[in-house]
Amino acid sequence: xxxxxxxxxxxxAYVQGVSTRSVDDLVQAMGMSGISKSQVSRLCGxxxxxxxxxxxxxxxGDWPYLWIDxxxxxxxxxxxxxxxxxxxxVGVNSDGRREVLGMDIGPSEAETFWxxxxxxxxxxxxxxxxxxxxxAHEGIKATVSKVLNASWQRCRVHFMRNALxxxxxxGRRVVxxxxxxxxxxxxxxxxxxxxxxxxxxLRPKLPKLAAFxxxxxxxxxxxxxxxxxxxAKLHSTNPLERVNGEIKRRTEVVGIFPNxxxxxxxxxxxxxxxxxxxxxxxxxxxxxETIAPLGDDPAVSFPAIAS
Numbered sequence: 001x002x003x004x005x006x007x008x009x010x011x012x013a014y015v016q017g018v019s020t021r022s023v024d025d026l027v028q029a030m031g032m033s034g035i036s037k038s039q040v041s042r043l044c045g046x047x048x049x050x051x052x053x054x055x056x057x058x059x060x061g062d063w064p065y066l067w068i069d070x071x072x073x074x075x076x077x078x079x080x081x082x083x084x085x086x087x088x089x090v091g092v093n094s095d096g097r098r099e100v101l102g103m104d105i106g107p108s109e110a111e112t113f114w115x116x117x118x119x120x121x122x123x124x125x126x127x128x129x130x131x132x133x134x135x136a137h138e139g140i141k142a143t144v145s146k147v148l149n150a151s152w153q154r155c156r157v158h159f160m161r162n163a164l165x166x167x168x169x170x171g172r173r174v175v176x177x178x179x180x181x182x183x184x185x186x187x188x189x190x191x192x193x194x195x196x197x198x199x200x201x202l203r204p205k206l207p208k209l210a211a212f213x214x215x216x217x218x219x220x221x222x223x224x225x226x227x228x229x230x231x232a233k234l235h236s237t238n239p240l241e242r243v244n245g246e247i248k249r250r251t252e253v254v255g256i257f258p259n260x261x262x263x264x265x266x267x268x269x270x271x272x273x274x275x276x277x278x279x280x281x282x283x284x285x286x287x288x289e290t291i292a293p294l295g296d297d298p299a300v301s302f303p304a305i306a307s
Contacts, residue, residue: 048261051268054275059101059121062128063091064294065230065286066101066150069134069240071247073267075257082107084260086247086267087117090240094128096284096291100243100275101126103267105260111139118147130294131226133237136162141219154219156183156235163216166209175202175209183235188224195221229290243274 070085085108089101102121106113114137118126129150134140135158144152160176167175178198185191195217203210223234233239247270257263278285 047265047269051265051272054272055102055264055268056124059125062094062295063101063126064094064128064130064291065092065234066090066126066129066132066148067134067237067240068132068140069237069244070137071244071251073251073257073263074255075260075263077259081256084263085113086263087113088240088243088247088267088271089117089121090243091126091129092285092291094291094295096286096288098239098278098285100271100278103264103271105263111143114140114143115147118143122147128295131222131234133223133234135237136219151222151225152219153222153234154216155237156220156223157238158236159216159220163209163212166206166212171206175206178202179213182221185224186228188221191221191224192217227290227293230286233286243271246270246274 067090068087070087072083072085074081075084076082085106086103087106088103090098091101092098102117102124104113104117104120106117126148129148131151131153132140132144132148133153133155135155141152144150160179163179164172164175178201182191182194182198185194195213199210199213199217202213223231226234247267250266250270251257254262254266257266
């Protein structure tokens with residue numbers, strides 16, 4: 001019984017990002033004997049099996065929407081401390097339910113990394129993707145089109161930050177209000193027409209911003225071709241913000257990971273915990289009535305993808 005209690009305490013503390021020394025203090029405070037690093041590693045090895053099974057499970061059914069985001073953590077490699085990208089994918093299936101679909105670790109967010117990640121998801125069964133939402137990571141747009149034959153939505157929140165950097169301090173509020181009028185339109189055609197009007201109005205005084213709008217139009221407004229009931233959740237990576245916030249909070253406690261296996265163990269356990277929470281929630285993330293037509297209506301399947 002003591003062994004089971006110790007295992008539960010150590011594993012939960014580890015998943016919360018608690019350091020080995022703090023785990024030892026916690027164990028002693030509960031009236032149990034202290035614990036060594038090797039014991040922590042042995043007990044946490046049980047987490048690895050659960051995480052591995054979770055991250056490699058088959059993906060079944062159709063997944064119209066996919067959100068992808070990356071966060072960076074520090075790890076020791078060959079005697080050096082380096083920063084690595086941790087990619088996370090969350091999807092909504094044709095029943096309107098949300099799940100964590102995968103994660104991967106790599107040295108950067110280059111196109112080759114994105115391609116390998118999405119192909120891995122596809123091999124596990126990912127299909128039926130209509131729209132992928134992410135920040136403007138290098139190479140991701142081409143990868144989404146090539147691997148999933150889906151449209152790509154550039155995160156609107158990140159786009160606005162970049163756009164307002166071209167507006168100057170005095171003009172940011174006005175420019176933000178201008179661009180918001182395009183987002184307020186009822187359909188994709190009206191949004192695109194308003195977007196072009198805004199760009200033309202800004203062109204005489206802010207040519208760089210106007211050119212930026214010209215280039216980004218298709219990618220920032222891709223979500224407008226999808227059902228109105230879904231758009232608030234499709235225009236940005238905000239649905240991942242809570243997950244990312246929890247990952248950042250717990251990885252900051254660790255500071256520097258000893259190896260990539262330790263990254264997978266901790267972040268994988270956080271994602272498994274989050275997925276379990278979504279599973280037990282009664283309501284769907286999107287209603288069945290609004291998401292069901294996505295599988296049948298070609299008009300919302302593949303908005304134009306700029307080359």
